[in-house]
Amino acid sequence: MELGExxxxxxxxxxxxxxxxxxLNLQMDTSGSGSQWAxxxxxxxxxxxxxxxxxxxxxxxxxxxxxxxPIFFKGMLNLRxxxxxxxxxxxxxxMAELEDNKYTVIIIVKVGEKLMGIAVDSVSDxxxxxxxxxxxxxxxxxxxxxxxxxxxxxxxxxxxxxLLDIEHVLSKEEFGMVLNPSVGLED
Numbered sequence: 001m002e003l004g005e006x007x008x009x010x011x012x013x014x015x016x017x018x019x020x021x022x023x024l025n026l027q028m029d030t031s032g033s034g035s036q037w038a039x040x041x042x043x044x045x046x047x048x049x050x051x052x053x054x055x056x057x058x059x060x061x062x063x064x065x066x067x068x069x070p071i072f073f074k075g076m077l078n079l080r081x082x083x084x085x086x087x088x089x090x091x092x093x094x095m096a097e098l099e100d101n102k103y104t105v106i107i108i109v110k111v112g113e114k115l116m117g118i119a120v121d122s123v124s125d126x127x128x129x130x131x132x133x134x135x136x137x138x139x140x141x142x143x144x145x146x147x148x149x150x151x152x153x154x155x156x157x158x159x160x161x162x163l164l165d166i167e168h169v170l171s172k173e174e175f176g177m178v179l180n181p182s183v184g185l186e187d
Contacts, residue, residue: 034130040120043095046161060104086117
């Protein structure tokens with residue numbers, strides 16, 4: 001598994017020089033009993049996805065748009081011969097659309113046996129979290145749709161990371177539609 005392939009960001013020698021890049025201040029779990037999470041930003045909030053689901057990161061690249069698809073569907077990406085859907089997580093989560101820029105990254109994730117790209121504002125770190133650092137969704141789920149949230153983790157500086165359950169970000173119907181775009185298209 002390769003993390004850190006920034007095909008279109010070759011000119012960025014050092015991520016610490018990026019204005020918007022701010023690593024998370026998190027106590028790392030070195031006991032080996034925790035889990036690792038690839039963290040990223042959406043609308044100035046910290047999110048994470050299980051590192052075992054991440055195949056690679058690529059710089060923002062052109063995708064082929066298809067008609068009559070949900071607003072959050074950016075299009076299809078051909079990555080070394082593998083065609084996969086790309087979802088804009090900002091739009092999926094009901095946030096304002098953001099113009100793609102040099103920090104925009106597509107994270108290639110494995111959902112079931114399929115690959116999918118998720119477009120995010122920027123990537124942050126890979127962090128290790130112990131089970132004690134992760135609050136379950138049952139603790140804060142009153143009135144909040146938590147079907148695609150694994151839990152929350154608190155950083156040492158007080159910032160929170162929303163840990164996504166990538167398997168549930170799209171409903172079965174949405175996932176079927178983006179994997180087989182001809183379904184739902186009218187003749």
